[in-house]
Amino acid sequence: MQNHIVLVSDDFEFFEYIIPKLSLRKSDEVYRFCFDEVPEKLHLLKNTLLIINAEEKQEETIALLDIVSKIPTIVFSFQENEDFKIRAYRAGMLGYISLMTSQEEFEAIILSALNYTGFIEKSDFYREILSNKNLISKNNEVYSDYTSLLDSEIKKISENAIEAVLMAISPNEKTKFLLQPNQIETIILKNIRKNDILMNYATNKYFLLLHNTNITFANHVWEKIQNLIPEKIYAGIASIGNKSRQQIINEVLNRLHEAINKDLLPETNTNSSSSFSNYKLYRREFNKNFEKTVTPVFYQIQQKYNGKLFGIKIQQFIDEGIGTLEIIGRYERGILKISTPGLSKVNIDISYTNNLSENNNKSFPKAKRITLAPSELEAGLLEDILEQFIAEFKNEVNYDNT
Numbered sequence: 001m002q003n004h005i006v007l008v009s010d011d012f013e014f015f016e017y018i019i020p021k022l023s024l025r026k027s028d029e030v031y032r033f034c035f036d037e038v039p040e041k042l043h044l045l046k047n048t049l050l051i052i053n054a055e056e057k058q059e060e061t062i063a064l065l066d067i068v069s070k071i072p073t074i075v076f077s078f079q080e081n082e083d084f085k086i087r088a089y090r091a092g093m094l095g096y097i098s099l100m101t102s103q104e105e106f107e108a109i110i111l112s113a114l115n116y117t118g119f120i121e122k123s124d125f126y127r128e129i130l131s132n133k134n135l136i137s138k139n140n141e142v143y144s145d146y147t148s149l150l151d152s153e154i155k156k157i158s159e160n161a162i163e164a165v166l167m168a169i170s171p172n173e174k175t176k177f178l179l180q181p182n183q184i185e186t187i188i189l190k191n192i193r194k195n196d197i198l199m200n201y202a203t204n205k206y207f208l209l210l211h212n213t214n215i216t217f218a219n220h221v222w223e224k225i226q227n228l229i230p231e232k233i234y235a236g237i238a239s240i241g242n243k244s245r246q247q248i249i250n251e252v253l254n255r256l257h258e259a260i261n262k263d264l265l266p267e268t269n270t271n272s273s274s275s276f277s278n279y280k281l282y283r284r285e286f287n288k289n290f291e292k293t294v295t296p297v298f299y300q301i302q303q304k305y306n307g308k309l310f311g312i313k314i315q316q317f318i319d320e321g322i323g324t325l326e327i328i329g330r331y332e333r334g335i336l337k338i339s340t341p342g343l344s345k346v347n348i349d350i351s352y353t354n355n356l357s358e359n360n361n362k363s364f365p366k367a368k369r370i371t372l373a374p375s376e377l378e379a380g381l382l383e384d385i386l387e388q389f390i391a392e393f394k395n396e397v398n399y400d401n402t
Helices: 012-021 039-045 058-067 082-090 103-132 146-160 183-189 215-228 245-264 272-276 279-305 379-396
Strands: 004-008 029-033 049-053 073-077 095-098 164-171 197-202 205-211 233-239 313-319 322-328 332-339 346-354 368-372
Touching: 004 012, 012 049, 049 058, 049 103, 058 073, 058 082, 073 082, 073 103, 082 095, 095 103, 146 164, 146 197, 146 205, 146 245, 146 379, 164 183, 164 215, 164 245, 164 379, 183 197, 183 205, 183 215, 197 379, 205 215, 205 379, 215 233, 233 245, 245 379, 279 313, 279 322, 279 379, 322 379, 332 379, 346 379
Parallel strands: 004 029, 004 049, 049 073, 073 095
Antiparallel strands: 164 205, 164 233, 197 205, 313 322, 322 332, 332 346, 346 368
16 A cells, blocks of 8 residues: 655754655655645645654644644654653654654554554545445534434444433524534534444434433533534433334434424413414414425425435325325335324324235334324424434335335
8 A cells, every 4th residue: 555654844854864764665655844834735634644843843743733633643853852742642643753762663653653544544435435325424423324323223232231322402493594514513523422423314403322321411411512502402312221213213302392392382372262263264374384384394305305315206295284295116105194183183194005016025114193282393393203204214114226
């Protein structure tokens, strides 16, 4: 494999000293920069080993280590300086060499650093594949295929009998447009542990899986995250326990939207029924609010997925008090129907059909019903239910998109 090494120094003698010691091959590439050049050349440092000459440039080196924190970096100094070495390690230095370093130790440090650089290069390569398949975000550790990931993690949690907590995190409909792209995920990632898992299930909406965690600690984590985000966001939190993936998702989403609705819904007026003494007027107002909520969400979901799921078509129909969204695959059909019987509740019925032969052993998820009070039907909750419906169709129906 070809090695790429970048040397940074304002002293030309450093280049003359260090290059012969690197035992370079013909295929290796070495670049020389001075300190002032590095910020504008930063894009060239990807998948490289950086070696910085800190002699008489200690403060500049510490500042540079902060800039190149994700790049494997070795610091060189002609004189040993323990205090500076400790500062450099804390700033992200990978290794330290000096005139006192033997050739054997020098080669071992360089080889180890080059191996680490190769590991990062390979990791970036696989990350690009996952990103192109929309399984992970391009710049952060945020997973998109949360269904199979949750199945795998819940199985491990159950087998090892450990505590774990799932969060559903989302802004409300008013604040989600005020947030910067990736703002929520960036803040979350800076405040969770490496073994915690962040998953994206819709725009600006996330599942966060916290391992070896109870509800009390999860609430502390959430409070810290919430205080760092300028706009109001909400969370539904529940322990994993002995629950299936869909059970725990339903639980955290219900708690999430309870929190959202608590802020958004006005206090109930006990005399509100008298204001709708005219049933026709009440029905007209009810259907108007129903369409105002359902129509834009159905349309957005249809536009989001149509043409992006190979072999799958999404169509939707909305009439007075009834809304239907269908996912039509090669052999399967998923139907989500919203109805408002008696104008006193909202039923969301999900079912699946297929046109395969009766002898086919393919299994389908069971039909299910979600019942809401009319006041609970809001755009964010409906969007979440539709995202779950589509994810379930793709994963649990075992749809083959090859």
